[in-house]
Amino acid sequence: MNPTPCVAGLGSGSLRPPRSGQAISVTCAKVEMERRVEVSIGETATISCFFNILPAVMEWFMTRKAGHRERIYRIESHRSVAELGTDFTDRISVRHTNRSVILTINNVKLTDEGEFAFPAVPPEFPITETITVGVHVNQQKPSKIATCETRNGYPEPNITWYRNNTPLRRSDQVMIVPLVILESSGLYTVQSELHLRVAKEDKDATFYCEVSFFLPKATKMIESKPFSIPVSYPTTKIEVWKEYPEGLVKEGDTVKIRCRGDGQPQPILTITHMDEEVRSDEMGLLVLENVNRTNSGIYVCRSLDWEAGEEIEGNTSLEVHYLNSTVLDPTDHEFILGQDVEIFCSASSSLETTIKWFKDGKNVSNENRLYLADITYDMAGEYICEVTVPLLPELQTSTSFPLIIHGPPQMIDPDADAVLETKVGTSVNLTCEAQGMPLPTITWSVTGTRTRYEVVDENLVRSSVNIRVTSDLTASCNATNDRGMDAKSFSIKAKNGVIIAVIIICILLLAILGSVLYFLYKKGKLACGRSAKKDITKEKGHKDDIVTEMKTDKTEETVLLQGVNGDKQPNDKIQLCFYNPISLEEVRKTLQAPKPIATTALNIGD
Template identity: 35%
Template sequence: MGLPRLVCAFLFAACCCCRHATGVPGEEKHPAPTPDLVEAEVGSTALLKCGPSRSSGNFSQVEWFLIHKERQILIFRVHQGKGQSEPGEYEHRLSLHDSGATLALSQVTPHDERTFLCKSKRPRLQDHYVALQVFKAPEEPTIQANVVGIHVDREELREVATCVGRNGYPIPQVTWYKNGRPLQEEENRVHIQSSQIVESSGLYTLSSVLSARVVKEDKDAQFYCELNYRLPSGNHMKESKEVTVPVFYPAEKVWVEVEPVGLLKEGDHVKIRCLTDGNPQPHFTIHKKNPSTGEMEEESTDENGLLSLEPAQKHHSGLYQCQSLDLETIITLTSDPLELLVNYVSDVRVNPTAPEVQEGDNLTLTCEAESNQDLEFEWLRDKTGQLVGKGPALHLNNLRREAGGRYLCVASVPRVPGLNRTQPVSVGIIGFPWMAVKERKVWVLENAVLNLFCEASGHPLPNISWNVNGSATEWSPDPQTVVSTLTVLVTPELLETGAQCTATNSVGSNTTIIVLQLVTLTTLTPDSSQTTGLSTPTVSPHTRANGTSTEKKLPQSESKGVVIVAVIVCTLVLAVLGAALYFFYKKGKLPCGRSGKQEITLPPTRKGEFVVEVKSDKLPEEMALLQGSNGDKRAPGDQGEKYIDLRH
């Protein structure tokens, strides 16, 4: 009896399974409802609503499921209005929102693009499906051009550039552009091949390669790619930067270029280079026509085939020609000849070359030069740059000594700016020497080293001699002037005699007298017959008997002596005034201060005396201007000092 029962049970179970599989005749099958669509960007929070948007109320008992491979996986429960996540991948990212009617999924990733099921028991509602769709904008696309280059004579398609868009979701669409116009697939002309990689984050990295056949006109073409993608906010796009691709093609012609452009002149830095309409530039050689033989001779160039004329000279003028050799096609091309013209001015000559005339005579100077252009002539004085004439001839009439010296003939080409040459000439006015000054006065310090100057001019150039011993040096600022410097020691003998320089040439001689005056201070003593005897300080010059003239402008050393003397005089005058006031004070002529018994306090033994201190053994610069001007006080017993006692 046991076995028949077991067989019957098995047959019944099999019958039920067959019925469930094939369906019961007349039973209607309901299709799965269409899920609601929710869009969210990666990293944001997605809100999954349990029911239609218009549904409301308190959802007190709800279960949320994840539909995965036709299986329902419980991920979240709502009981009595409180939510509880189930263990798993969503355990820490789910929370309730809006009274339990909405489930919030935080930190959305591409892996969350799934379908979710909501089953509400209180209130009891029909099962509700929600499909989550995830988006992520890709990064800025990067583009890498073919740096090797493409030959136009290659028939097969060659890679032009590669475009990469990283970390987008879903996969973006790529579009290629050339010069702003989109490229489409074209057999044997354009091919676009794209591929994608799924990163561990679930995002996509897109790589697209553009291959094409290029032509010569593509040498400057700009290529770039564009990524098109969608976000919940709408459609968007990102573009890469533009790139160019080296395109190689053979040359069809060659020519010569010269820098700088325009009229050239001697001294310019000129460069001659060869160019072709091919890419890359082939190997060049530059040839110049020999004016003697008429043959083209190769010039020396650098490694780039550049001929530099630095500086350019007139012999660089002539015909130049370029030759190019394409190592790819072994084709030689020759340019048309180019005539290079270097403008010049040379061999400027003045006649007579060394003119000498007597004072009062007339003189004509003529200037000549060579040039490939029309010339203009100007005459200038060398020292002042003053324009004294125009044209090839300069007429000088009734010449005076002042007209002697250097003149400049300037030959220039007006149509070529900066092209000129200059030739100097010295005009000699024959006569005895001129002296810069006839007599000069110099303030000196005894035992000091002194430089004496003497300047003379004339033609012929004079020689200068001195009547005193010393170290003399000479130099000539121009062809008709000489300056002599004599270094001497100021001795009593030199102070007594002074100095004299004599300039001599073949016509005559002339002299300059230098008067030396010593800067000293005279010791002043009061006159015993007078109650206030203070004499005025004087500077005692040791001069020559005939030294009467003075200069308008003193040298720096003389100016210092004069200033020191003036300050000393002022100081002594103030001392006299002070002594006088003191005298009247003692006599009771001045009532001020009597009531308070105030008076100037002096040492007991010297009371009633006024002392003026003068250091006579120091240089004027070291005297400190009698020490009274800066407030310093010295003891009366200091050695090397003299005193003038102004007694009451």
């Protein structure tokens, strides 16, 4: 490795021989160095170098005009030695202070012209080795904790130890052992051992070494990687806490309890519960799986300090919360129709609970008491009592209460489909639903062909029959049990399709007849008035002949249909007198009146 020198020139700057009496200047490129020194031949020349930190080893070299380089002076460990056999051996001296080195050349000659060099080589990055076994705080003498080494530097580097960024100085607590090795290359390897009487606080301390060395124009520093040391100290306090879960503990959970002392290394720990030792691992971790209320209580962790002969302990409390099964009072589930029912639900717990009642998924009560007044069959069914712990919603229990109501049969919708109309020849379905306890038996009273089927549900009986209708009829169903009976009737009216068709045809014929007469009136072939009446004479009269007289006055229109019954008259007449036109709608209204209708054939003459 080539040194990086601080160079001083002695001469006129061009290395030409000076004339007698000519001034000789000495120039150095070092920081804080005299820029120029003027001397004459035969006089004394001084070259001063100033340092921030004085190097441990210093050497001066002189390079002549021909390029020959030789060492002329060496300073090491406060020893100053001039190299023997040189032209400067009897004429130079070096003195130094804390911050400077002064080279003095007496009786300057012409041949002294040349370059003077002070070499400097930066060392390698420092390497530290630390102990792996803990150092006990009770040791009376400093113990070796680390070694710092830097290689191949020039001049000799300096090593300083630091703890938490504070330099360590030699004392009763600190001992530093240096080692300097001069390599064959002329470079230095420096080692430093740090011995320390540790304290408990050193377990959290950060240590490193700093290498300082000289370079031209500056003093440089290199810091090693920081490190910490293992420190052993006795246990003075034990902490015990529930590590998992973070919140409340309920039955069925897995619980982890941690025990730890403040000593290093960790002491041997034992954990007891109710004066019985429980198993834990080497790190003081106790795992309890599927805990129940018997795991509640105080857990004590103990450690024996063998040096002091004292037992140290710590403890923590564990509470496992629980919720017991629900209890109903009374337990009887069967009641009489119309009775008042009062049921109480409860469940003991280590925490406060809330109680709700449900039926068919709907909330029916928010207290432990379920009260049902004047119960009906609709109130029968399954009621659910649900108990929950608000602080631990996972703690929940429930029980069912099947309410059974005894009583006589009751028909469901007794008036539904009581009266039915259907065509002759069709079939109808009749259904009866009855509830009661015991479940009733349904029987039918009906005439005609029928098919029966029955469905029995949990709370009611549904029975249906299929009947073919041939005429008007009445059907009934009866529901009975050992507590009473109930019945429901059906009235079925049969409709005749032929009669309805005849009535519709008659209405259509009368509508056509009215249209024809109105057409004749508009053509002027029919006149109205007392003197303008026309007689239509039938050749023969019959018992069921009809005389139709249509009249009108100023306030109303009248259509009178009159059937004539009696003796035969040869000259019976049908008189048609039209005072005002009559509409088809008015004819329909007249025909819809509840009067007997007779039909006949009319022969209309001129």
